Amino acid sequence: MSAGAAALPSVAPRARGSRRSVRSSSRITTRAVALAIVSLLVMTLGISPLRAYVEQRGRLSDLRRQALGLEAENARLAHRVQELRDPAVLERLARQCLGLVRPGETAFITVPEHGAPTPPAC
Numbered sequence: 001m002s003a004g005a006a007a008l009p010s011v012a013p014r015a016r017g018s019r020r021s022v023r024s025s026s027r028i029t030t031r032a033v034a035l036a037i038v039s040l041l042v043m044t045l046g047i048s049p050l051r052a053y054v055e056q057r058g059r060l061s062d063l064r065r066q067a068l069g070l071e072a073e074n075a076r077l078a079h080r081v082q083e084l085r086d087p088a089v090l091e092r093l094a095r096q097c098l099g100l101v102r103p104g105e106t107a108f109i110t111v112p113e114h115g116a117p118t119p120p121a122c
Contacts, residue, residue: 097122
């Protein structure tokens with residue numbers, strides 16, 4: 001009898017436990033589905049801001065490259081302005097590009113055998 005009495009209590013809790021495990025697994029499944037739905041919703045709502053963030057980073061990179069190019073161009077132009085403030089450079093440009101001479105000087109133009117003279121690149 002002692003063997004049979006010991007077997008009965010051990011069988012009954014397993015049956016109760018198995019019922020609870022079925023119920024708790026259905027609760028976990030319901031919770032898991034709800035969590036999955038919430039996660040998908042959060043991810044769906046997060047895609048648009050993430051895409052905008054990536055696009056803005058790319059745009060910022062392009063603007064930085066453009067700014068560096070403009071700064072280099074600005075430096076080149078500032079150097080050219082300083083160069084043009086030199087009277088010797090202005091005189092050379094006036095003589096070569098415009099064909100100007102000082103008062104009292106005589107200007108000569110060489111004409112090629114075929115065609116008109118080509119002006120210098122200024």
